Amino acid sequence: MTSVTDGPPAGPESAPGSGNLRHRIYEDLRNKLRRGEISAEDRLVDVEIARSAGVSRMPVREALLQLIIEGHLVGTTRGFALPTLDESDIVDIFEVRKLIEPRAAANAARDLDDAGLEILRRAEADARQAASAGDAEALGLANTLFRQTWIAALRNRRLADTILRFADQAQIVRRGTLADPKTQKVVIDGLALLLDAFVRRDSLAAHDRMAAFMYEAEKSYFRDTANDAEKRQSDTEERRQRR
Numbered sequence: 001m002t003s004v005t006d007g008p009p010a011g012p013e014s015a016p017g018s019g020n021l022r023h024r025i026y027e028d029l030r031n032k033l034r035r036g037e038i039s040a041e042d043r044l045v046d047v048e049i050a051r052s053a054g055v056s057r058m059p060v061r062e063a064l065l066q067l068i069i070e071g072h073l074v075g076t077t078r079g080f081a082l083p084t085l086d087e088s089d090i091v092d093i094f095e096v097r098k099l100i101e102p103r104a105a106a107n108a109a110r111d112l113d114d115a116g117l118e119i120l121r122r123a124e125a126d127a128r129q130a131a132s133a134g135d136a137e138a139l140g141l142a143n144t145l146f147r148q149t150w151i152a153a154l155r156n157r158r159l160a161d162t163i164l165r166f167a168d169q170a171q172i173v174r175r176g177t178l179a180d181p182k183t184q185k186v187v188i189d190g191l192a193l194l195l196d197a198f199v200r201r202d203s204l205a206a207h208d209r210m211a212a213f214m215y216e217a218e219k220s221y222f223r224d225t226a227n228d229a230e231k232r233q234s235d236t237e238e239r240r241q242r243r
Contacts, residue, residue, distance in 0.1 A: 021055060026063035033072055033082075034144050034168055036137070043079035070165050085169070087222075094218040096166050098211065104163055105194065105210035106203040108150040117199055119149045124191045131188050136178040143178075143187055150198065170221075183220045190216065 032038050050060045064080050067073040073080045085093075112120070123146040130138035147167055154160040177183050190213035197205035 022059035022062045025049070025053065025055070025060055026066055029063060029067060030072065030168070033067075035141060038082065040082050040084075043076065043081055044073070045079040071169055072165075090170070090221065093166050093170050094214065094221075097163070097170065098214045098218075100159065101163055101167075101214060102207045102211040104154060104159055105150065105197075106207040107155070107159075108153045109198050109201050109203045109206040111155055112150060112153040112198055112201075116149055116153050120146055120195050120198060123149065124195045127191055128188055131184040134179075136184075139184060139187060140178050143191065146191055146194075150194075170217075177221060180220075182223070186213075186216045186220045 029038075029044070038044070044064060046057050046061045046064055049064075050057045053060070064073060068075060068080070071083065074083045123142045127139055127142035127146065130136075130142055148164070151160045151163055151167075154163075178187070190209070193209040194206065194213065197209050
């Protein structure tokens with residue numbers, strides 16, 4: 001397993017700044033989850049992460065437990081793993097997001113500064129380029145950067161943290177669907193419309209466009225999963241007929 005920290009090994013957790021060490025490990029693991037670097041088959045073991053990072057076990061375990069509390073990981077007999085989310089879980093996640101993200105986007109249209117808007121422009125351009133190249137991974141990264149940037153502009157940090165929690169859970173399960181051209185179009189169109197509203201600082205448009213984006217994202221997710229289920233069933237029937 002690669003190290004979850006950068007730079008020289010940190011001192012024991014009793015040393016000054018030990019809370020920062022736990023937070024650094026947490027953020028590194030959270031970003032790996034966002035980038036899809038941790039798969040459903042992976043098992044995160046605290047002693048292995050600590051050994052790789054050159055730190056003691058305690059701050060690693062605290063970071064992993066925080067990710068469990070937030071719903072990003074679950075405990076297993078062989079370490080920590082991604083949760084298995086069923087259809088009702090995804091419905092619940094989208095319901096929460098549809099309730100809070102449109103209002104938050106309206107606030108972001110008011111709060112974004114020029115530096116944040118420039119990052120949004122680059123992320124939207126990167127997303128379009130990735131979609132044109134058929135690069136689902138790059139599209140996912142650009143989409144994540146766009147989302148994190150406008151959320152970071154929110155003055156209400158509790159609101160921002162709540163959105164990130166549920167958006168990250170949805171991003172993890174949706175990553176595999178970004179290879180579908182229809183889903184890519186939903187993402188590209190949604191980002192373009194949101195960017196326009198943010199640049200014009202039009203809170204009403206940001207609210208309405210985020211609501212529409214959430215609706216299309218949910219619809220595309222369940223369309224893609226239904227298609228995957230049909231394909232798996234078809235493949236099973238084909239294998240059965242060959243026997």
